[in-house]
Amino acid sequence: MKRSIFYILLSLLCQIAFSQTIITGKVTKEQGEVLPGANVYLKGTYDGTSANENGQFIFKTAKTGQFDLQAEFMGYEPVSRKVELKGDTIRMNVQLKEAFNQLNAVIITAGTFEAGDKRQAITITPLDMVTTAGAKGDVYGALQSLPGTTTNGESGRLFVKGGDSEESQTYIDGSLVYVPYNPSAPNLSTRGRFNPFMFKGTIFSTGGYSAEYGQALSSVLLLNTNDMPAEDQFDLSFLSIGAEFAGTKLWKNGAITGSLTYNNLAPYMSITPQNYDWVKAPESKTGALSVRQKTGKTGMFKLYSSFENGGFTINQKNLDQGGSPFDYKLANDNYFMNASWNGQLGEKWAMTSAASFTNNKDDIRFNQTTVGKRIVGVHLKNVFSHPFTEKFTLKFGGELFAKTFSQNVQMPAEMHYNSFTNHTIAGFTEAQVYASSKFVTRIGARVEYSDYLKSVNLSPRLSAAYKVTGNSQFSLAYGWFYQNPLDDYLLYTNRINPERADHYTFSYQSSINKRTLRIELYYKDYKDLVKTNGVAFYLPSSYSNLGSGYAKGLDLFWRDNKTIKNGDYWISYSYLDTKRDYRNYPEKVIPTFASKHNLAVVYKHWFSGLRSLAGINFKYSSPRVYNDPNSPIFNGEKMLPYRSLDLSWSFLYRKNIIFYGAVTNVLGFKNEFGRRYASSPDSGGNYPSAAIEPGSNRFYVLACFITLTRKGDANQLDKIE
């Protein structure tokens, strides 16, 4: 008895002395799933605990009175509840709401390949541009291993989702690049003017893009240049086709980089078999300067300016004169300047200003004919964005595209000079609204006016994305897209209107743990395409907007960074069904640039023992069509399929020295891009022809990149680590 009294007294005493309150319950998400690891504690005290694997928590406290019970977990809004501690047991279940965070929220992926983001949803990165075998270090070459593109070996330019190459535009730091490609001989592949090392991020949109972008029917490629370099350095690049020297000097909050590049294919062409007869191999000299300056706390000013002079002479068969050869000589001068500033204006406003200037001159001579072409282009753009709340952002801005194109043709008996100047001014606005972190819509519109064509267009744009689970989402994009007709037509008429394409894109993307699957369905409705009646090119009445067409298809992309240790591969497949009636086409037919099936398989492997990144790449495009004027069927002929197996090897010899080697079409598949025909029939009534072959069956690159710094340990391909 005594003993039991003792225990009763003891427990009573415990209660009085400690007046312990037990707090217990469960932490769950709104949907009821438990949140193990959630932190539950009394605010302002050391009393608390973490939820166990079943989301349950229990802890004692000796405190009495009113307290706030705080429950929190990363990625969720913390919840605070008033509790009255008076020595009993408090049972309390807490529900946490997912915090809204734009970084983790759903993003619109329809039509878009984004790169350079530090997040996981990466589909392709700037490094891929350099290391993808077969890309030959060319930005556009690398993009041609993505779905939605068709490789046209006789062009090298981007052809996106049933669109012609002119329908794609390139922007650097927000402003338009009027002449993004190097000049090339007729029916020979070209490459981009810009070194992929210049860029830290790319967005490749193959349709349904933001109202911010106009004057592109098919795609926009947005390249963002590197920010501030890390230290003073000197870069030396030696390639089998040339050399580059670049120096970077830093100061407080700023840096300048100057570079000189000299390319000459003559030695390379003299030791590798070529399909064409080069009188003077392609040669170019480039000087470039880039400046970076931080302004204030958030601002960054970038300037890039380059001058390039290049040219070549190639000997080609003149099919109109019984196949007698003639020289085709091209000289090109290109000046390009690009400047941008972006930063915050006060707390809530962000502004981006961008400007570009292009002066491009082509001087072409062949067969007693000279053609001088000149493009002077200016692009000015200003965009403001203002987040009204975390979930609602408004963006608006305006831009001006000014362009003068002139062409001077001199033949022994005649001479033509034509030119036009157009100013297109545009205004756009776009609202991005998150209903939750799972659902976002973007609604925008764009108005454009061209003073040369006297046309006004309104383009609505709409896109939305819905996150089904943490890792997968659906996106939709819709919009009208306008683009001014080809310069070659505008030289002779302004009585035509911009061409139009309506995009409908539906896409599904799932990214789980370094594996990404993307499926995209699209339909494009082309309207108001320019047609020529073939009567006389110089008469305005020869041009009309009576053309039309469609493109529809399925794009698949699978990238797996996970399954194979140190290996990374992607498979891209595109199915394309397209027909159009434009230019000189007599009816709606498959255009010459479209392949029904396109496949690219890209594999990269990092051999750590060898400090090497090896790449292998296979591409296939089903046969395209071409037109034989000897045949009654327009575009009735089929060319060979395009096949190429490419290899590349990058070897990190020292921390600051890289060796690089690549071969395209190792297996020597025969690739041919149809035939070209004489402009008039011979005496027998036949149009003589010649096969269009690639410049060479294989292409070899050998290169060495050296970086010198004070510390001596940086390199240009550091990212390979």
Add this chain to the structure above:
Amino acid sequence: MKKIILSLAVVFVSLVSMAQKPEFFKTMGETLGQFSTCKNVADFQALGNKFQMIADVEKTEWLPLYYHAHCYIIMSFMEQTDAAKKDSYLDVAEKSVAKLIEMVPNESEVFALQSFYYVARLVVNPAERGQEFSGLSGQAVGKALALDPTNPRAQLIKLQGDMGSAQFFGKDPKSFCPQAKELLTKWDNFKPKSPIHPSWGKDQLMGIVKGCQ
């Protein structure tokens, strides 16, 4: 009997009054004591939660935040597969590190921790992040050593970085062994300012020295 009850009551009352005092040092000491018993992500998360709770009470103390970030960095290393989770842990660590730098901008330990944090970011995806984060990590550890050249944790992080890059470039990382051994002999000369100041790292260093044999 009465005596016993009385004496017990006295003990309890004194315990209560002790518990009502802000026992920052004691709680920190106890919580730090649990470091060695943590085995998995959940354990470290629970520990990080405690430091978070303490940091919430002691708004002027930097040590709870320091260990909070440290726990989340360790969690990112312990998470085996899910890269998104690793990044989400590091997002938490990043915030605490940023607060720390504002709180004590001249604390060598904080920059050593920041360097460690950058290494963790790098490890999530070395191919993509190698260049950027090895640079950032190097800068941070440089700051840590500038503030206190004797900080053994900063020296350890720098050593690990140097050995990793030597190995990568086919040089013998063992060329850094004398440096590692020297650091180990000097390790105990560095006296933390208090028992709850950072003192971790010796085990890792002993591991490195062991690998040298």
